């Protein structure tokens with residue numbers, strides 16, 4: 057079976073070149089996946105509707121983004137200027153994760169080439185995250201009765217604090233975040249399960265901790281999984297403080313994807329963060345998610 061992968065050219069928003077966020081990665085990753093033969097043709101998402109967005113964000117906040125009226129202080133907290141192109145990107149990338157999650161229901165595996173904006177909360181964006189695409193897609197699946205119980209496996213180096221905030225009173229969405237304790241955000245929120253890792257952790261220890269936790273997670277019953285596959289755990293990442301190798305990231309992705317695929321639980325993979333010193337390396341690392349899914353499916 058061919059892996060369904062969702063991409064839109066508008067994922068590459070126009071922001072100043074001096075912005076530290078590597079926004080060009082979304083286009084470069086799409087090109088790389090085509091060149092490597094992982095994808096023949098992408099699924100093209102539409103903008104997420106306001107109705108669907110409202111399941112996870114306040115209408116007040118959605119309108120401030122849509123109308124570009126967000127306070128400068130709050131724009132700074134996000135790290136992107138709220139211009140036409142960023143607004144378009146925010147709606148279409150969220151629509152992308154919703155579409156990928158729907159595709160995963162049939163194919164068991166599907167991926168977005170963006171997504172994992174896990175710092176956005178109900179009424180505020182932060183840390184390069186405008187809308188919380190995984191939260192929106194998770195609530196969409198539950199509201200449509202496509203899923204009863206969802207697990208979010210967040211392995212980005214930063215805590216998925218937006219997800220834990222949005223789902224703190226939702227017994228049907230379990231948030232699991234395994235992150236570096238000393239990385240952003242300084243003030244962590246409380247996920248259902250938080251695994252805090254110490255600085256400079258290397259492959260063997262990291263993968264052992266992951267493996268043990270997946271075994272625990274397998275004791276619960278889920279019918280859908282979102283996987284936030286951030287590659288900012290890499291040893292050459294500019295922001296992440298862990299020391300995971302290329303091979304470690306590849307093994308991590310493989311372990312997670314196989315764990316759920318073997319149990320017939322649909323998994324939607326999203327990108328998460330990555331700020332590698334080398335742009336080429338960053339694309340290679342992000343593509344491991346899609347390559348591993350394509351090999352397993």
Ligand SMILES: [Zn+2]
Pocket residue numbers: 212213214286288328329330
């Ligand atoms: Zn991150």
